[in-house]
Amino acid sequence: xxxxxxxxxxxxxxxxxxxxxxxxxxxxxxxxxxxxxxxxxxxxxxxxxxxxxxxxxxxxxxxxxxxxxxxxxxxxxxxxxxxxxxxxxxxxxxxxxxxxxxxxxxxxxxxxxxxxxxxxxxxxxxxxxxxxxxxxxxxxxxxxxxxxxxxxxxxxxxxxxxxxxxxxxxxxxxxxxxxxxxxxxxxxxxxxxxxxxxxxxxxxxxxx
Amino acid sequence: xxxxxxxxxxxxxxxxxxxxxxxxxxxxxxxxxxxxxxxxxxxxxxxxxxxxxxxxxxxxxxxxxxxxxxxxxxxxxxxxxxxxxxxxxxxxxxxxxxxxxxxxxxxxxxxxxxxxxxxxxxxxxxxxxxxxxxxxxxxxxxxxxxxxxxxxxxxxxxxxxxxxxxxxxxxxxxxxxxxxxxxxxxxxxxxxxxxxxxxxxxxxxxxx
Amino acid sequence: xxxxxxxxxxxxxxxxxxxxxxxxxxxxxxxxxxxxxxxxxxxxxxxxxxxxxxxxxxxxxxxxxxxxxxxxxxxxxxxxxxxxxxxxxxxxxxxxxxxxxxxxxxxxxxxxxxxxxxxxxxxxxxxxxxxxxxxxxxxxxxxxxxxxxxxxxxxxxxxxxxxxxxxxxxxxxxxxxxxxxxxxxxxxxxxxxxxxxxxxxxxxxxxx
Amino acid sequence: xxxxxxxxxxxxxxxxxxxxxxxxxxxxxxxxxxxxxxxxxxxxxxxxxxxxxxxxxxxxxxxxxxxxxxxxxxxxxxxxxxxxxxxxxxxxxxxxxxxxxxxxxxxxxxxxxxxxxxxxxxxxxxxxxxxxxxxxxxxxxxxxxxxxxxxxxxxxxxxxxxxxxxxxxxxxxxxxxxxxxxxxxxxxxxxxxxxxxxxxxxxxxxxx
DNA sequence: GATGAATGAGCCTTCATTCAT
DNA sequence: GATGAATGAAGGCTCATTCAT
Numbered sequence: 089x090x091x092x093x094x095x096x097x098x099x100x101x102x103x104x105x106x107x108x109x110x111x112x113x114x115x116x117x118x119x120x121x122x123x124x125x126x127x128x129x130x131x132x133x134x135x136x137x138x139x140x141x142x143x144x145x146x147x148x149x150x151x152x153x154x155x156x157x158x159x160x161x162x163x164x165x166x167x168x169x170x171x172x173x174x175x176x177x178x179x180x181x182x183x184x185x186x187x188x189x190x191x192x193x194x195x196x197x198x199x200x201x202x203x204x205x206x207x208x209x210x211x212x213x214x215x216x217x218x219x220x221x222x223x224x225x226x227x228x229x230x231x232x233x234x235x236x237x238x239x240x241x242x243x244x245x246x247x248x249x250x251x252x253x254x255x256x257x258x259x260x261x262x263x264x265x266x267x268x269x270x271x272x273x274x275x276x277x278x279x280x281x282x283x284x285x286x287x288x289x290x291x292x293x294x295x296x
Numbered sequence: 297x298x299x300x301x302x303x304x305x306x307x308x309x310x311x312x313x314x315x316x317x318x319x320x321x322x323x324x325x326x327x328x329x330x331x332x333x334x335x336x337x338x339x340x341x342x343x344x345x346x347x348x349x350x351x352x353x354x355x356x357x358x359x360x361x362x363x364x365x366x367x368x369x370x371x372x373x374x375x376x377x378x379x380x381x382x383x384x385x386x387x388x389x390x391x392x393x394x395x396x397x398x399x400x401x402x403x404x405x406x407x408x409x410x411x412x413x414x415x416x417x418x419x420x421x422x423x424x425x426x427x428x429x430x431x432x433x434x435x436x437x438x439x440x441x442x443x444x445x446x447x448x449x450x451x452x453x454x455x456x457x458x459x460x461x462x463x464x465x466x467x468x469x470x471x472x473x474x475x476x477x478x479x480x481x482x483x484x485x486x487x488x489x490x491x492x493x494x495x496x497x498x499x500x501x502x503x504x
Numbered sequence: 505x506x507x508x509x510x511x512x513x514x515x516x517x518x519x520x521x522x523x524x525x526x527x528x529x530x531x532x533x534x535x536x537x538x539x540x541x542x543x544x545x546x547x548x549x550x551x552x553x554x555x556x557x558x559x560x561x562x563x564x565x566x567x568x569x570x571x572x573x574x575x576x577x578x579x580x581x582x583x584x585x586x587x588x589x590x591x592x593x594x595x596x597x598x599x600x601x602x603x604x605x606x607x608x609x610x611x612x613x614x615x616x617x618x619x620x621x622x623x624x625x626x627x628x629x630x631x632x633x634x635x636x637x638x639x640x641x642x643x644x645x646x647x648x649x650x651x652x653x654x655x656x657x658x659x660x661x662x663x664x665x666x667x668x669x670x671x672x673x674x675x676x677x678x679x680x681x682x683x684x685x686x687x688x689x690x691x692x693x694x695x696x697x698x699x700x701x702x703x704x705x706x707x708x709x710x711x712x
Numbered sequence: 713x714x715x716x717x718x719x720x721x722x723x724x725x726x727x728x729x730x731x732x733x734x735x736x737x738x739x740x741x742x743x744x745x746x747x748x749x750x751x752x753x754x755x756x757x758x759x760x761x762x763x764x765x766x767x768x769x770x771x772x773x774x775x776x777x778x779x780x781x782x783x784x785x786x787x788x789x790x791x792x793x794x795x796x797x798x799x800x801x802x803x804x805x806x807x808x809x810x811x812x813x814x815x816x817x818x819x820x821x822x823x824x825x826x827x828x829x830x831x832x833x834x835x836x837x838x839x840x841x842x843x844x845x846x847x848x849x850x851x852x853x854x855x856x857x858x859x860x861x862x863x864x865x866x867x868x869x870x871x872x873x874x875x876x877x878x879x880x881x882x883x884x885x886x887x888x889x890x891x892x893x894x895x896x897x898x899x900x901x902x903x904x905x906x907x908x909x910x911x912x913x914x915x916x917x918x919x920x
Numbered sequence: 921g922a923t924g925a926a927t928g929a930g931c932c933t934t935c936a937t938t939c940a941t
Numbered sequence: 942g943a944t945g946a947a948t949g950a951a952g953g954c955t956c957a958t959t960c961a962t
Contacts, residue, residue: 551958561957
């Protein structure tokens with residue numbers, strides 16, 4: 089069984105090796121310009137080897153997307169350990185998301201790629217992964233809202249629905265950064281973004 | 297003099313012919329699968345002819361995006377002529393957007409394509425087009441909000457910021473439809489979407 | 505006949521207009537990147553009009569080549585009016601050629617294009633033009649050599665053959681400038697060029 | 713171990729196969745008309761396969777150019793093993809070059825292509841190849857001159873400079889063959905070429 | 921004389937994927 | 942397990958030239 093374990097460990101190591109190469113290229117060249125051939129060359133592995141560990145190019149990027157979501161998750165999770173008021177935890181959540189979209193642009197792009205891609209990809213296996221990762225972030229937000237309600241700082245709301253609405257709204261507003269020079273015109277993107285966040289928080293804190 | 301005019305008209309007809317072919321393919325095969333070669337074949341024109349009328353593939357898609365935005369704009373504009381309360385105009389606006397994203401899925405995809413594409417495309421000329429079209433929709437929303445304030449139904453808000461926040465939130469929430477089976481899990485997408493809309497409207501109608 | 509003359513003059517003006525555009529583009533974009541379409545646009549004429557005045561793209565460039573040769577010719581012709589010794593006239597001729605290849609690089613490239621092009625182009629009409637222009641430069645060199653012989657400064661040589669040998673050698677040596685970093689390695693191109701010139705002159709002045 | 717070697721050998725064979733096809737087309741259709749597609753078709757290989765072995769079209773032509781220079785080199789190298797006087801070795805060198813330009817016209821054209829192309833191509837790797845091949849020919853000429861000086865048949869000269877001057881002059885004079893019907897007019901090209909060669913040799917043998 | 925829309929063969933290149941070894 | 946040579950459809954795009962008006 090030691091053999092089996094070693095096999096397993098080596099297999100993981102190879103997958104990591106491939107992912108490292110893919111990530112490196114993604115960050116250097118962007119999503120479009122990263123090809124399997126390049127990943128193989130960078131990973132110092134044969135092309136066939138890549139295909140042994142990952143079913144397709146999309147599969148690799150899905151893993152990278154997971155990584156990105158994990159980073160974002162941890163950033164927000166850190167807020168649960170703070171002494172901040174729930175409303176501030178939500179503010180920080182929004183800020184963390186926006187920051188992530190700027191500073192971890194490549195990860196954000198890849199998440200975007202999967203989300204806004206017209207085709208319905210997400211094969212069953214990938215689906216549950218996204219569920220796990222993405223859903224956990226929503227769970228954190230639900231937690232903030234529930235703690236706010238428990239503390240009596242927030243009005244009673246459907247925490248799950250509210251969290252999804254909040255999270256979805258943030259996503260859309262982040263995209264608008266690309267329109268800063270056009271649709272937003274004079275308006276500062278950050279200001280609009282924060283303004284939207286405040287609307288949600290004001291709703292939570294209504295009548296208090 | 298009739299000559300020049302006819303030339304002009306024929307030129308417009310040709311552009312329309314190309315756009316028709318591009319739209320047809322886009323709707324049948326999706327964005328990725330639509331190539332210039334196919335457009336030319338479908339339009340029964342030479343490839344070079346396509347390039348005579350449009351500078352690039354992107355240029356054609358930009359025109360199609362404009363078309364989509366125009367449709368969406370008209371749908372929302374129609375609401376300005378109704379006797380609905382402003383809050384209902386906003387509800388209908390949201391509904392119109394969601395409906396558009398479903399029923400005119402291909403137009404929505406192409407708008408998405410330009411919005412979520414990582415590269416900064418949009419050369420100056422295209423920029424102003426988007427500004428014009430996309431911005432006009434935001435203007436309609438601003439109008440609803442302002443009329444609501446004027447009627448005393450709405451709290452005083454920064455109408456422009458609010459409209460942008462509203463519009464951006466809707467955009468993000470529409471995207472979440474793809475996650476209905478995963479992140480949303482049991483939750484009905486439409487319900488979440490409507491819930492989010494109600495949050496914004498509740499904000500506007502607070503203290504009234 | 506005044507009509508005929510005006511026609512003629514206008515025709516010349518149009519040709520000049522086209523040539524101006526072609527030259528401008530040639531100098532800005534280089535030989536390869538200059539297309540008929542661009543020439544037409546730059547000249548503010550229809551594409552068809554270009555073809556009315558010139559049979560082909562090659563035809564335009566041939567005219568430009570002529571221009572270049574004319575400039576080079578005048579530069580060398582100027583030396584005939586100097587009081588320089590014939591050997592110095594030859595030195596200056598070589599220097600003028602080298603300078604021309606550097607400072608009027610685009611003209612030199614186009615001359616090169618026609619000379620080193622594998623296909624035998626040069627239709628009868630173009631042939632005589634080149635003959636006229638290129639040949640006249642050789643004639644100038646013959647003149648220098650003959651005057652040198654007449655003055656008793658030069659050994660008796662076959663002036664025509666010598667001039668052609670001299671001129672051809674210069675042409676080849678100028679090309680070597682591109683090899684400065686490779687074949688020439690440490691060697692300074694100008695030094696090699698001058699060295700070659702001196703060999704020819706030393707031959708002329710042998711036993712004197 | 714035999715496996716690896718065979719792989720290597722097969723790889724070489726494939727490269728040769730591609731080069732054979734490219735050469736065949738080059739010789740049949742000329743430089744301009746030879747495209748990657750045709751090379752692939754002629755070689756009975758996929759287009760992608762060509763690109764697997766060569767980075768670009770230019771890369772293939774560079775290899776062909778190398779071949780040409782190699783042939784020329786060997787022709788001249790053969791002269792080093794003769795008992796000819798150095799001056800005759802130089803005469804034969806010139807003759808070999810001229811013959812090569814006629815009989816191996818396509819190879820000469822391709823060398824020309826790289827030499828007279830306005831763009832500065834030759835990436836570092838290609839540069840050193842040309843250096844190696846082209847430079848070796850110059851080295852042979854230097855050898856002839858030095859042996860002539862050693863034998864006391866030649867005047868003392870800067871052998872390297874003289875060799876470069878000689879070689880460059882030959883190159884230019886060979887080009888003039890295209891002008892036989894125009895600039896050279898009545899003059900026989902071969903006669904002019906030989907005349908030029910004799911000038912150089914006379915220089916070397918001056919005062920002897 | 922002048923126009924300019926239309927052509928379409930052909931260009932070079934990319935790349936995810938397969939499969940025999 | 943690992944390899945990497947081979948594929949070939951498809952991509953976007955250029956451009957000299959023609960010809961009906």
